[in-house]
Amino acid sequence: MRGHVYRRGCTCKKKKKCICGSKWAFIIDIGIDPITGKRKQKTKNGFATRLEVETAASTLIHELNVELYVEETHQTFSNFATEWLPIYSEAKDVKPGTIRVRLHEINKLLPYFARLKLKDVSVKKYQEALNDLKE
Ligand SMILES: [Zn+2]
Structure with a gap:
């Protein structure tokens, strides 16, 4: 800003x-x-x-x-991710490969966080999701 x-x-x-x-x-x-x-x-x-x-x-x-x-x-993770990705993609220095990675990550995380509000996505929940994905 x-x-x-x-x-x-x-x-x-x-x-x-x-x-x-x-x-x-x-x-x-x-x-x-x-x-x-x-x-x-x-x-x-x-x-x-x-x-x-x-x-x-x-x-x-x-x-x-x-x-x-x-x-x-107060947005859900799913709403935020859908709105954020196009804005992020339009930034000039973002490579297409990076966008694909981000999209891939979002899709992996959606099952865990989709309906959670961003404020409720804690470090603990995030870590649990990562651990789960690792297995
Ligand atoms: Zn003057």
């Missing part, structure tokens, strides 16, 4: 020494839309100072992280 702050509508030649009094704004990447595959962004403007805009931006980033965390941990 990335973003930056800037003076919205500033026309000064030297942005760092702004004298026009433009208000501060932020623009933050909030992730990829799973349906359209497009980057989603959130902007807000009208902040008087750099400190204000940076505080607001980091609060938002924190909230989004928490939200995402809650959303993900």
Whole structure:
């Protein structure tokens, strides 16, 4: 998740020494839309100072992280894996062979975790599944 702050509508030649009094704004990447595959962004403007805009931006980033965390941990393993693999596959540096391995691993783990929520997949359960698979 990335973003930056800037003076919205500033026309000064030297942005760092702004004298026009433009208000501060932020623009933050909030992730990829799973349906359209497009980057989603959130902007807000009208902040008087750099400190204000940076505080607001980091609060938002924190909230989004928490939200995402809650959303993900309450998903079932099966749902998460189905949604995650295509997103993972689209990342530029993932080789087709790696994707096949991941798919293979998911399929192996599905019988153990499919209907469990992610938050309930503990290290112990994971280890048990691995031990079981080894046999
Ligand atoms: Zn300016």
